[in-house]
Amino acid sequence: MSSAAAPARVRDLLGLLRDHRRVVLLAVLLTLAGSGLGLVQPLLAARAVTDAGAGAIPWAIAGALAAVFLAQALITAVGKFLLERTGERVVLGLRRSLIARLLRLPMPFYDQGRTGDLISRTGADTTTLRFAVAQAAVDLLTGALTAIAITVVMLWLDPLLFALVAATVATGLLLVFSALRRMRAASQETQASLGTMAADLDRALGAIRTVRASRAEHRESDRIGAHADAAYHSGVRAARLAGIVDPAVELTARGTVLLVLLVGGVRVAHNPAALGELVAFLLYATYLVAPLASMFQAVATLNRGMGALQRVWDVLTLPDEDHDQPDIGDQPTGRHEHTPPATTTPVLEFRDVRFRYQDRDVLHGVSFTVPARGIVVLAGRSGAGKSTIFALTERFYTPDSGAILLDGLDTATLSPQQCRARLALVEQNTPVLHGTLRDNITYAAPEAGPADIDRAVRLANLHDLLQRLPHGLDSPVGDRGCTLSGGEQQRIALARALITRPALLLLDEPTAHLDTVTEATLTRALATISQECALLIIAHRLTTIRNADHVLLLDAGRITANGTPDELLDTNTADQHLDDTPLTTLSG
Numbered sequence: 001m002s003s004a005a006a007p008a009r010v011r012d013l014l015g016l017l018r019d020h021r022r023v024v025l026l027a028v029l030l031t032l033a034g035s036g037l038g039l040v041q042p043l044l045a046a047r048a049v050t051d052a053g054a055g056a057i058p059w060a061i062a063g064a065l066a067a068v069f070l071a072q073a074l075i076t077a078v079g080k081f082l083l084e085r086t087g088e089r090v091v092l093g094l095r096r097s098l099i100a101r102l103l104r105l106p107m108p109f110y111d112q113g114r115t116g117d118l119i120s121r122t123g124a125d126t127t128t129l130r131f132a133v134a135q136a137a138v139d140l141l142t143g144a145l146t147a148i149a150i151t152v153v154m155l156w157l158d159p160l161l162f163a164l165v166a167a168t169v170a171t172g173l174l175l176v177f178s179a180l181r182r183m184r185a186a187s188q189e190t191q192a193s194l195g196t197m198a199a200d201l202d203r204a205l206g207a208i209r210t211v212r213a214s215r216a217e218h219r220e221s222d223r224i225g226a227h228a229d230a231a232y233h234s235g236v237r238a239a240r241l242a243g244i245v246d247p248a249v250e251l252t253a254r255g256t257v258l259l260v261l262l263v264g265g266v267r268v269a270h271n272p273a274a275l276g277e278l279v280a281f282l283l284y285a286t287y288l289v290a291p292l293a294s295m296f297q298a299v300a301t302l303n304r305g306m307g308a309l310q311r312v313w314d315v316l317t318l319p320d321e322d323h324d325q326p327d328i329g330d331q332p333t334g335r336h337e338h339t340p341p342a343t344t345t346p347v348l349e350f351r352d353v354r355f356r357y358q359d360r361d362v363l364h365g366v367s368f369t370v371p372a373r374g375i376v377v378l379a380g381r382s383g384a385g386k387s388t389i390f391a392l393t394e395r396f397y398t399p400d401s402g403a404i405l406l407d408g409l410d411t412a413t414l415s416p417q418q419c420r421a422r423l424a425l426v427e428q429n430t431p432v433l434h435g436t437l438r439d440n441i442t443y444a445a446p447e448a449g450p451a452d453i454d455r456a457v458r459l460a461n462l463h464d465l466l467q468r469l470p471h472g473l474d475s476p477v478g479d480r481g482c483t484l485s486g487g488e489q490q491r492i493a494l495a496r497a498l499i500t501r502p503a504l505l506l507l508d509e510p511t512a513h514l515d516t517v518t519e520a521t522l523t524r525a526l527a528t529i530s531q532e533c534a535l536l537i538i539a540h541r542l543t544t545i546r547n548a549d550h551v552l553l554l555d556a557g558r559i560t561a562n563g564t565p566d567e568l569l570d571t572n573t574a575d576q577h578l579d580d581t582p583l584t585t586l587s588g
């Protein structure tokens, strides 16, 4: 998938916390309170020791110390929990948005993209982000607050020494930030390799029988393993850079203290009264190390998160299918709920439709109508553009010019959902979804009752399968229908389409996987169905063509003949457009 134009920014990452700002603020306050209570403990301990030395048993102070200790533990634990929960919530929100967006992208994105890679963005990338979002963002904030407070005191105590500290810290920062920039690139590479690995694995598992039959297991595992290697190498590069960050922070801290000691020592040699101030300044300089270190660490984690955010952002900022659609109000689902038009209005009309995929002209001004009842067959050589006509009817793509009308309405004024509510589609290689047979049949109409299911099963001639399966409708069918025959899968898809009682049923070679007996049964079923709705069928088989009320011949993106089967058979027109037996041999 091509990267979206907008690069993700740290602001976008922090923006993920916007809806959780109250909880994050509470967590920040609790973390600061916990640190504050930690600072009080040495003072109380010192006081207890002094009192004990004076002979008194310091019960009150010992009690206060224990209470402060417990309170700190409790407050820190609550703060930590709130942060972790916020991280989980942010990731949940991201995953839900990603899932919703991935299912609603315009069709061309699926043509280019790779599903495994898209899936890895909802899993691996959001998990990486989880660490960056909550903990690192809060560490950055609490670290910055503490560092600012200490800086103000140091500046007030000794501006000259502070300038020295600031210069040393700035040098350290330069080193750290250059490492961090490269770390972000490495992290992005790791995530991209993981995405490609998931995509290739998805491809291999999806075609596992072909992989085995081609004895390609080793080749596939080497190829997919190479992506794992690439992820390892960029991961190690990020680790090497992370290795630079810690010593750089350490060196900056030590350098600061040494410099302050050197310059301050020289000044104390000339003015012994300044010793107290130097000691105080030095103490604060050492206090500065912890918040600075946690800030650097947080920035490193944020940088790793930015790589993952970019990949998630690429998907989230893509337009969804409806983005340029008219405002169409409620989106109907399941069975079509539109007012049935008069049966004299064609259910489908193409008016001079032209269409091209990215670089290939496919339809060159196609016009035809499909009446509200009966069977229209669309025939033509492979690659003529038949499936493209179905895809345009389903609004998977938008025509470049011309108009497509459904029930007399221009589809440009309807949403894709409104168009699809009138249609049902049975694809050439129709997928059977993981789940039960019932789930599959009622997929487009989850509210369908037993009578509807029974009708669809009867029309699609699924009785034999139902009887064979141990649990009938509630029998599970394997992923991608791998426990079923091609013909069974096709009949399930037909039942799924029929249950919605569409105005127009689009069938892409419905008899391709059927034996002659089943084909004859299906042909009878289609004739029955065609009395209730319109059927547009892509067909190569002559028997299907002969049973049509009307035939459209498509050749290289143009309708070249249009008439009843008998008319086309008589003129021999169809022969030139079909791959198999000439029509004339069967016509007699």
Ligand SMILES: Nc1ncnc2c1ncn2[C@@H]1O[C@H](COP(=O)(O)OP(=O)(O)OP(=O)(O)O)[C@@H](O)[C@H]1O
Pocket (backbone or CB within 6 Å): 111, 357, 358, 360, 362, 380, 381, 382, 383, 384, 385, 386, 387, 388, 389
């Ligand atoms: N998603 C796509 N992106 C780019 N080109 C495509 C896409 N889908 C189909 N094509 C191309 O468009 C042309 C028409 O394809 P289409 O699938 O509509 O033909 P068809 O008549 O249905 O063929 P078949 O009978 O083999 O299914 C073909 O040349 C095909 O390679």
